[in-house]
Amino acid sequence: DVKVTQSSRYLVKRTGEKVFLECVQDMDHENMFWYRQDPGLGLRLIYFSYDVKMKEKGDIPEGYSVSREKKERFSLILESASTNQTSMYLCASSLQSSEQYFGPGTRLTVT
Amino acid sequence: AQSVTQLGSHVSVSEGALVLLRCNYSSSVPPYLFWYVQYPNQGLQLLLKYTSAATLVKGINGFEAEFKKSETSFHLTKPSAHMSDAAEYFCAVSLNRDDKIIFGKGTRLHILP
Numbered sequence: 001d002v003k004v005t006q007s008s009r010y011l012v013k014r015t016g017e018k019v020f021l022e023c024v025q026d027m028d029h030e031n032m033f034w035y036r037q038d039p040g041l042g043l044r045l046i047y048f049s050y051d052v053k054m055k056e057k058g059d060i061p062e063g064y065s066v067s068r069e070k071k072e073r074f075s076l077i078l079e080s081a082s083t084n085q086t087s088m089y090l091c092a093s094s095l096q097s098s099e100q101y102f103g104p105g106t107r108l109t110v111t
Numbered sequence: 112a113q114s115v116t117q118l119g120s121h122v123s124v125s126e127g128a129l130v131l132l133r134c135n136y137s138s139s140v141p142p143y144l145f146w147y148v149q150y151p152n153q154g155l156q157l158l159l160k161y162t163s164a165a166t167l168v169k170g171i172n173g174f175e176a177e178f179k180k181s182e183t184s185f186h187l188t189k190p191s192a193h194m195s196d197a198a199e200y201f202c203a204v205s206l207n208r209d210d211k212i213i214f215g216k217g218t219r220l221h222i223l224p
Binding site for chain 2: 004009033040041042043045048058090092099100101102103104105
């Protein structure tokens with residue numbers, strides 16, 4: 001079974017802090033994705049990556065950056081957390097041209 | 112541009128009744144279509160996918176969906192609802208060209224005893 005793990009299930013940070021969300025997949029997938037999920041808005045794509053050291057902006061990249069130094073790991077970085085970044089963050093991975101597999105999510109609260 | 116519309120942000124059905132969750136898509140080319148389910152405090156799990164083979168697709172937990180090109184629809188059904196089906200359901204579309212998936216806003220399914 002594909003396994004996608006995220007470093008934390010729940011996280012509380014203060015405004016202005018730098019926040020790292022880590023995602024690891026164990027199936028050698030090329031593609032990895034970061035989404036945020038908010039009530040009534042569904043899933044919105046923040047960033048994605050097709051290969052190591054490659055990254056592409058999604059629909060809402062402002063205030064976020066990413067890093068993919070190894071194929072299995074894709075990190076989402078909030079350079080200076082703000083209260084409007086309080087959300088559920090979901091990581092996913094996929095083989096080329098295939099369905100995405102999701103991690104359990106990280107519920108981030110910024111106070 | 113591709114998009115997905117799910118009709119009804121909340122749907123309630125009685126236990127044992129038919130489940131019907133509606134999804135319409137727009138796409139300029141034949142799409143890949145997916146239904147995902149999200150249980151409380153969990154990530155999304157693939158229920159089923161359509162990839163241009165059979166138009167009636169069977170998924171896990173007794174769910175199925177039918178691709179209707181003329182109606183640009185991909186509705187999800189289950190003949191008899193169970194309490195464990197209470198969750199949020201997402202319809203999604205992909206053009207395969209860039210492996211991105213566009214998700215609908217989700218439908219929360221409530222099962223009444």
